[in-house]
Amino acid sequence: MKRVSFTLTAAATVASLLIASAASAEPITVISWGGSYGAAQDNALFNDASKNSGIEIVRESGASVSKACLQVQSNAVTWDLFVTGSGGGAAAAADGCLEEIDFDVVDVSDFYPNTYTKHCIGSDVFATVMAWNTEKYGAPGSDGAPKNWADFWDVEKFPGTRAYRANNVDGALEPALMADGVPAEQVYEVLSTREGMERAINKIRELKPHIAVFWDSGAMQAQLMKDNEVDMSTGWNGRFDNAAKDGAMVGYTFDQALLDYDCFAIPKGAPNKDTAMKFLAEVSKAEYQANLPFHITYGPTNKKAYEITTAPKELIEALPSHPKNVPMMLPVSLDWYAENRKEALELYMEMLSE
Amino acid sequence: MTVVADNTATNANALIRQRRREEWSVLSLAIPAALIIAFVVLLPVGWLFYLSFIGDDGQGTLEHYRKMIEYKSYYRVFITTFKVSILTTLICLALGYPLAYFLAQLPPRWAGFFMLAVLLPFWTSLLVRTYAWLVLLQRKGLLNEFAIDIGLWETPVKLVHNLTGTLIGMAHIMLPFLVLPLYNAMKKIDRDLMHAAANLGARPINAFWQIYFPLTMPGLVAGSLIVFVLCLGFYVTPAVLGGGRVVMVSTQITSILENQFNWGAASSLGVVLLVATIAVLFIAGRVFKLESALFGKG
């Protein structure tokens, strides 16, 4: 009996302490992705922003729009802030899963246009690029190295294995059309018809025998190049840079790459919506984004970050959103995805299952 | 006899009451299990059925099932799922039968040791085992490097990120599920039966096919069904070792949820897989007299 009552007292004490601390400042739950991306955000954004704002955060991995939507639909939201691709964010917003951003709290006046929406605030700018084994095909820019998507498709000039996107159509069709000779600025126009989509799908179908692996995460892109499992892969530029830092023989080009951005969103009915909004305002400040290039080669969405960053020139010029690089790339059209993603995904999955 | 039938006989009513009480107390032991099954199995499955008939607009619809017929990818995914499950089961049979036979012939102490070796994988995480295969089988993996070193083949052979790798990984993980019931069935076979067969004139091969093999059928069927059904819903190994080329129902469901947020479509796939699994069990039950296979003959 004595032991039981002691345990109860202890539990009660702990519980009251918890309630007390919660009342003062409840920590918010922030969800990002695994691998080098989450680590970069921790080091560049979250840790310092949390310290400076006094907002405690609980950091978890495994962010996914579908999980966020499930939480919203089942009225069991535990996330306060999560990371998503721009396309996923737009889709979640359309499904009514996201809180609207309070632009009185979050200051986007210094943001590049098209790096935020009513529901999402861009966190970084990245590019979907073609990467290759530099030992096999040469360093980027060197003679004989692959230069554009046509080379990615050219298995005679560049014999070897390829990796391509699994499960998801985001960024999968545009390269195929460019490889098929469609100029970058006409890609989305062509893709707006069923025939255009099928043209892209057929182009991928043509390459399929040489696609050894279909990747389904950024960590996998890096791993495939590191393990020398494939010779060429599509993927996100920062992942390849970090793989190269780990010793992988990998290089890539921004030529014909897809310019896209990741963003933060708050699920509808988040338990600490207001605190999350304040934290979002904090991490969106240029002072934090200026640190991001040190950890992953993703560019800031906040223009001012370029002005105040202490990163060396080579590093800055390697960022996808650097003015030198942007003109080489095709900016991803959120409008096209909002309109056609479902149909394109069905077609893409159809092709994958063959 | 008349005395017993007469309820006024000494203590007759009291004894009947006591018997009923005992029957109830035994029944009540099953109540927690029944409740757990109701909440953990039946409710979610019911919810799954419900969701599969709900469209994006929240109205009842058959759209998800119609799409399954319309798009060939769903059909192919089911074909792949059954193909992988059948092949895995066959590989497990080919490897597991001789293995179980070997174990059954060993003296108990050695059998225990080897059985431990068979079961050891059970105690390592599924993910770890699967990635271990990836490391072994990939292009610059241990196996390819070794085979090229000793001159077995010259260019790397594609062992993973395809059907081959998926089958290797799945067979490895599923093998114990087949070996255990098979070993059990083999252990139960009286050694005299094999002596009798030989004595009656059966050559060893005849004795095996006509006596030993039929007697291992219950274990064989039980083990194969367990493996087959587990394979049907397997996710991790085909996802990791299939390299996106082996799309099974489970992978498809995840992909639909992750990328389309379409609960209805995912649920309808789940429902079809569930129905297919039940159908397989039902047919197997009819063909092999499943009760006796699973619970043994009295």
Place this chain on the structure above:
Amino acid sequence: MQNDTALPIQISGLTKQYGDLYALNRVDLTVKSGEFLTLLGPSGSGKTTLLMAIAGFNRPDCGSIRFGDTEMILTPPHRRDVGMVFQSYALFPHMTVAENIGFPLKLRKVPPAVRTKKIEDALETVQLSGLGHRNIDQLSGGQRQRVALARAFVFAPRILLMDEPLSALDKKLRERMQIELKQLHRKLGVTTVYVTHDQREALTMSDRIAVINHGELIQVDNPEGIYNAPANEFVADFIGESTILPLQQSNGSLYYESQVVCPTPETNSSTYSLVIRPERLSLQKPDNADLLVFNGTVKESVYQGETVFVLITLDDSNEISVRYGTNAVSSTSQLEPDTRVDTFLRLSDVIVIPGTGQ
């Protein structure tokens, strides 16, 4: 169904060693053509090892097993063509009665019509007509025994082996089956080797009994010979009930308590013992016979229906057990404990064995 091709079995020098232990130690044994020979011994004596060696299930270390003129020692079991009834019956549980019996016929490519006929005949012989379609688990123990038997002889083997086939049956059924087996043997005329640890069964059924212990053959003789002239104390003790008393030796004769038993036998032994079968002793002094008289006190007596079993402490403090027919006992008070009693044994019923009794 008379089997004209019954074969004799000739075993010589058969030895099987497990580590330091001899399961069979240079066994020489001839089973005559058509004979019913029983291997009798306690468990672990080597009798089953010997039977298994004949069937070909274990490989002896050396020696010879011949069926007729053919050396079989290297022949695998499935080519020995001997029928065998196992202690566990070893019926195939996934086959019906008819399929079990038909199994050896099928292997011998007997045409189906002939097979059916032979199965029916065999079932009739073991009195199971009409049960061919039954599953094995629908049969009683006695019926299974009969099926096992039918399966063992249906293919007309030249030799039939039986390994304690009746040990799983209850007493009554066992005794009935003993007689049936005997009749069947007579009908088939097949050379039969039968293993049992039950001496009564051995005495009931055998043409000859081979007593085996510690892997060695002790005595091979017909039942009367084994019972009336045991070769040594082991046989005397193992077969039938007996009291064994030490004998004194003097002037070329053997004495028990100064009563002359018989002249010293020709066997070369320094000591001899007297074997007394309890049923050979009587309470009444027989007329016109040379007798041994035992004086003592009743220690315990047990009424057992047809006989009364009595334990008597002799005046020389030895104990003997006696079995009287109940009709020979005039009143039960005659055998109350502590009553003095004299019992008589005809000299013609005396059994003398070499060695000293306890």
